[in-house]
Amino acid sequence: MTRQYTFTTPAILLLAALAGGCSDRAGGQDSDQDSNQTSNNNSVTATPASPVTAAAPATRRWYTQDHVTLGKTVFLEHCARCHGENAEGTPDWKQTLPDGNYPPPPLNGTAHAWHHPLSVLRSSILEGGIPLGGTMPAFADKLNDDEIYAAIAYFQSKWRDDIYNAWEKRDGLR
Numbered sequence: 001m002t003r004q005y006t007f008t009t010p011a012i013l014l015l016a017a018l019a020g021g022c023s024d025r026a027g028g029q030d031s032d033q034d035s036n037q038t039s040n041n042n043s044v045t046a047t048p049a050s051p052v053t054a055a056a057p058a059t060r061r062w063y064t065q066d067h068v069t070l071g072k073t074v075f076l077e078h079c080a081r082c083h084g085e086n087a088e089g090t091p092d093w094k095q096t097l098p099d100g101n102y103p104p105p106p107l108n109g110t111a112h113a114w115h116h117p118l119s120v121l122r123s124s125i126l127e128g129g130i131p132l133g134g135t136m137p138a139f140a141d142k143l144n145d146d147e148i149y150a151a152i153a154y155f156q157s158k159w160r161d162d163i164y165n166a167w168e169k170r171d172g173l174r
């Protein structure tokens with residue numbers, strides 16, 4: 001049941017076998033080394049005559065707007081009461097509650113969810129956190145895969161591009 005992620009060695013195929021949840025609450029240590037700015041626009045004059053740079057190069061994401069739309073419905077119905085309507089979670093998510101449990105973390109890219117690839121996000125939603133000593137309920141009997149991936153798409157739609165890119169670089173699509 002190890003669920004350690006090696007933050008420093010991107011080449012390693014992580015053995016992060018099927019662990020749901022996350023034990024590592026250090027969060028956000030990955031410096032965004034190469035800030036993905038394809039900035040070749042040294043000139044400050046923003047002339048509209050430069051369509052290539054004018055149209056901000058949208059990061060390609062794995063999901064579509066349809067996923068996000070369905071995901072919002074799923075999320076509002078099943079997740080928002082804990083994680084917040086905009087997946088903002090609990091600001092003090094690293095701080096245990098008086099009962100020793102962790103509060104629902106933000107899923108909007110400001111906490112830790114982006115350290116997990118899709119497959120792990122999926123299984124943590126399917127199985128919940130209770131098997132790992134947490135409190136999140138399991139959704140295996142409530143949501144199908146389409147709904148689970150849509151819910152993931154919804155909270156990922158809150159992620160900034162640099163977070164999304166860092167996630168993808170860490171093999172997020174796995």
Ligand code: HEC
Nearest residue numbers: 021022078079082102103104112113129130134135136151
């Ligand atoms: C009853 C409150 C509750 C509900 C409802 C809930 N969660 Fe959670 N969630 C938590 C808590 C608390 C954690 C932290 C781990 C734990 O204690 O189980 C968590 C953890 C997570 C994680 C792991 C985050 C990380 O940084 O590793 C994901 C992903 C997640 N929830 C997604 C969802 C989704 C999607 C839904 C709706 C389908 C949902 N949760 C519904 C309370 C909840």
